[in-house]
Amino acid sequence: MIIKTKRDEFLNYLNDTSGLKAGDVEAVYIPETYDEVSEVLQLAAKEQKLVTVSGNGTGTTGGRIAPGGIILATDKLNKILSITKNVDGTGTATVQAGVLLRTVQLEAGELGMIYPPDPTEWSAFIGGTIATNASGARSFRFGATRNWVESLKIVLPDGELLSIKRGEIKAEGYEFNFSSGSKNYRFSAPDYPMPDIKNAAGFFSRSDMDLIDLFIGSEGTLGVIVEAQLKLLPKPLKVFSGILFFPSESNLLDFVDTIATLSHENKNSTEKLNATSLEFFDEQSLLFLKAKYLRTPEEAKGAIYFEQECTNETEDSLLETWYNLAFEHEALVDLSWFAQTSKEDEFFKEYRHALPALINEFLSRNGVKKISSDIAVPQSHFRKMMSIYHEHLDGSSFKWVIFGHIGDYHLHMNILPHNEKEHADGKLIYNQFIDEALKMGGTISAEHGVGKLKVQYLQKMYGSEGIAQMARVKACFDPHGLLGRGTLIPESFLSEHH
Numbered sequence: 001m002i003i004k005t006k007r008d009e010f011l012n013y014l015n016d017t018s019g020l021k022a023g024d025v026e027a028v029y030i031p032e033t034y035d036e037v038s039e040v041l042q043l044a045a046k047e048q049k050l051v052t053v054s055g056n057g058t059g060t061t062g063g064r065i066a067p068g069g070i071i072l073a074t075d076k077l078n079k080i081l082s083i084t085k086n087v088d089g090t091g092t093a094t095v096q097a098g099v100l101l102r103t104v105q106l107e108a109g110e111l112g113m114i115y116p117p118d119p120t121e122w123s124a125f126i127g128g129t130i131a132t133n134a135s136g137a138r139s140f141r142f143g144a145t146r147n148w149v150e151s152l153k154i155v156l157p158d159g160e161l162l163s164i165k166r167g168e169i170k171a172e173g174y175e176f177n178f179s180s181g182s183k184n185y186r187f188s189a190p191d192y193p194m195p196d197i198k199n200a201a202g203f204f205s206r207s208d209m210d211l212i213d214l215f216i217g218s219e220g221t222l223g224v225i226v227e228a229q230l231k232l233l234p235k236p237l238k239v240f241s242g243i244l245f246f247p248s249e250s251n252l253l254d255f256v257d258t259i260a261t262l263s264h265e266n267k268n269s270t271e272k273l274n275a276t277s278l279e280f281f282d283e284q285s286l287l288f289l290k291a292k293y294l295r296t297p298e299e300a301k302g303a304i305y306f307e308q309e310c311t312n313e314t315e316d317s318l319l320e321t322w323y324n325l326a327f328e329h330e331a332l333v334d335l336s337w338f339a340q341t342s343k344e345d346e347f348f349k350e351y352r353h354a355l356p357a358l359i360n361e362f363l364s365r366n367g368v369k370k371i372s373s374d375i376a377v378p379q380s381h382f383r384k385m386m387s388i389y390h391e392h393l394d395g396s397s398f399k400w401v402i403f404g405h406i407g408d409y410h411l412h413m414n415i416l417p418h419n420e421k422e423h424a425d426g427k428l429i430y431n432q433f434i435d436e437a438l439k440m441g442g443t444i445s446a447e448h449g450v451g452k453l454k455v456q457y458l459q460k461m462y463g464s465e466g467i468a469q470m471a472r473v474k475a476c477f478d479p480h481g482l483l484g485r486g487t488l489i490p491e492s493f494l495s496e497h498h
Contacts (some may be wrong), residue, residue: 080095
């Protein structure tokens, strides 16, 4: 085990992309075995030290920002233990928590398979993607990480190793009662209603739920994920993509509804229209992109990036279907881009991923932080949410962009202030967006989790009783409230239930 005790040796463990500042951290422990993880947690329990679990620092909401105490980093738990392929082309990967998502995808790819949820940040650790139930562009078709986790090994705050296989331990209603090692665990899962949309906010809970789903998305507050078994699918025979430009946002939204409906009807088909990804850029996003990519059409008021699986036999007919639907919805088809080569396909991916970097360059020049939402709402309320965005943002003094996973009706609204006053004004508008989304049955976080940055909004979403129920679950596993302090659950609730 590596132990770093000098602050200048572990500065890179004190940040992520949230901008939050760490407290007075005493040391960073980097265990290399599950027994060493257990030793660290047992020592922390004995000495009543706070423990914050650290992945690779790619999170956006401050989950790994330690308020003090010690950091337990999973860097050295970095082995792929096995990858197996079945006769039908599917498979499984058994990996440790510190394995990079990139490594899983590359190793699976060597055997002709993919890890389907494919969260956006390939430098994330697998453990972190599970802890946050991460997702990405392809989650439109395949869903978030939760759907693809078959088993977990978790070291609990008392040092015990808990092994869970999907389907083995289920709640009766909301009541769990099971034994592991020498202990019996009995508790009630939260009974708050979870939105029936893409959601990464709070402990997962549902009647008769599987225990494994409680830990997926628990953001390092219930235990330390050390190992996972993941489901893999056969690599697509062929994929084509395109970027479709529209002269009006209204036509674009009609197009999205059509594509989303057809994709859900044709799920798992490679012979019919069935989008793998469906991504949105608003007019402001295109203005940012045009500064770097001059080919971006002047007339465009919005754009959609899509991916579609196909075969050599179905590629031409599917391309024609996409083209015809774009034409029917009055897209700028003559100015839109369809990938005919792998090089063009890679350019489209580059175009899609360039926007965040261009935004960060703008913020760096102005020396301020963006205000970014992770809101999703049900399809039936999506246009109303878009109109609320425009009502508050059109004609405002600050820059702003809206982009993201429109197939799931989940967009990132980014307010880009020029100065501190605009930042304060933007926060007030952001709070209004949260309130409106919650009235619609939406979520405060569809993919990035809550961390420490959005705790107050989680309380708005589930109410004080919902947070109290989460605190009681945490108390069952972490009676001293030492693990992940400040993440998901406010301090005041911990003190009441520990």
